[in-house]
Amino acid sequence: MREGSGWSDSEFHYEFPARYLSQFHDALATGMATALVYEPGRNGGRRAFVAWTMLQSLPRRADDARNFTIDLIGGLRSFSRPVPFSTNGVPAEWRLRDVPPSRYGHALQGRSVRAIAEDNATEILLQGGSDALRLRVYQSTQVVDVERSRHLIEVLDRDCRFRDSVLRCSDFRCLVTGFGIGGQPASRLHGIVEAAHIRPVAANGPDEVSNGLALTPTVHKLFDAGLLTFELVRDTLKLRTSPLLRELNLVGERSRLVLEDGMVVMRRPDASRLPSPSFLEYHRDLVFRKTAG
Numbered sequence: 001m002r003e004g005s006g007w008s009d010s011e012f013h014y015e016f017p018a019r020y021l022s023q024f025h026d027a028l029a030t031g032m033a034t035a036l037v038y039e040p041g042r043n044g045g046r047r048a049f050v051a052w053t054m055l056q057s058l059p060r061r062a063d064d065a066r067n068f069t070i071d072l073i074g075g076l077r078s079f080s081r082p083v084p085f086s087t088n089g090v091p092a093e094w095r096l097r098d099v100p101p102s103r104y105g106h107a108l109q110g111r112s113v114r115a116i117a118e119d120n121a122t123e124i125l126l127q128g129g130s131d132a133l134r135l136r137v138y139q140s141t142q143v144v145d146v147e148r149s150r151h152l153i154e155v156l157d158r159d160c161r162f163r164d165s166v167l168r169c170s171d172f173r174c175l176v177t178g179f180g181i182g183g184q185p186a187s188r189l190h191g192i193v194e195a196a197h198i199r200p201v202a203a204n205g206p207d208e209v210s211n212g213l214a215l216t217p218t219v220h221k222l223f224d225a226g227l228l229t230f231e232l233v234r235d236t237l238k239l240r241t242s243p244l245l246r247e248l249n250l251v252g253e254r255s256r257l258v259l260e261d262g263m264v265v266m267r268r269p270d271a272s273r274l275p276s277p278s279f280l281e282y283h284r285d286l287v288f289r290k291t292a293g
Helices: 018-027 101-108 118-128 131-138 145-169 217-224 243-247 277-286
Strands: 013-017 033-039 048-055 067-071 073-084 194-197 212-215 228-233 236-241 264-267
Touching: 013 018, 018 067, 033 118, 048 118, 048 145, 073 118, 073 145, 118 145, 145 194, 145 212, 194 217, 212 217, 217 228, 228 277
Parallel strands: none
Antiparallel strands: 013 067, 033 048, 048 073, 194 212, 228 236, 236 264
């Protein structure tokens, strides 16, 4: 599957020609399948796996009777980072790794819809997930190998839903810098805006909107390092900066990133969009660097 195909697709449906019916029937022979969404290189595409979804119901006729459509259970879940078709000359799909580049099209038989081995799909899903996701998957010692793929899907689902929900609550823009590309698929925000956990996953921080902040990668790293934090005063979210920021010369006259202690980053009457005071308090008390020492 691929995002931006030009067909009558949506976040919850995928339209395709009749020649791909057998692939969907084969994939759903056991009742449910995981589908990876690929964005081709034409028309400015990234030539990468950018999202995933679940399939369960068999295809049905589309409005255009010549084609078919299938439901995407739960909609598209965007990756935290796109997985390139090839990295340093090594294709993401194992079937192509012993094939000369000039023969890729022949090996794939020109199919936009094709089966991928379970272990290969698991590798791509892990590459597309966040650092927090990989931490949770690999540290789950109670999960045996035969259950690891199912566990990965469960954790990845929570990870993707968390990211998309947090970005949506901030209108797909960083709370501090305002950077973003509103109106674009969440998968296109890679490298621009990330969903940061306020209480870290390693400290049992939940995948809930109230535990998330939309931040650029730079601000996210400063936040995780305790060099800045946030304070909720009534319905206003304010930035607090650590004295260590200036000591490290990360802010000052030459800085292009405005990080002023006390600056307002969110003022909304909608309480459901504000982060939890208890999670913010956890970060200020246990992560934030209150002194330069």
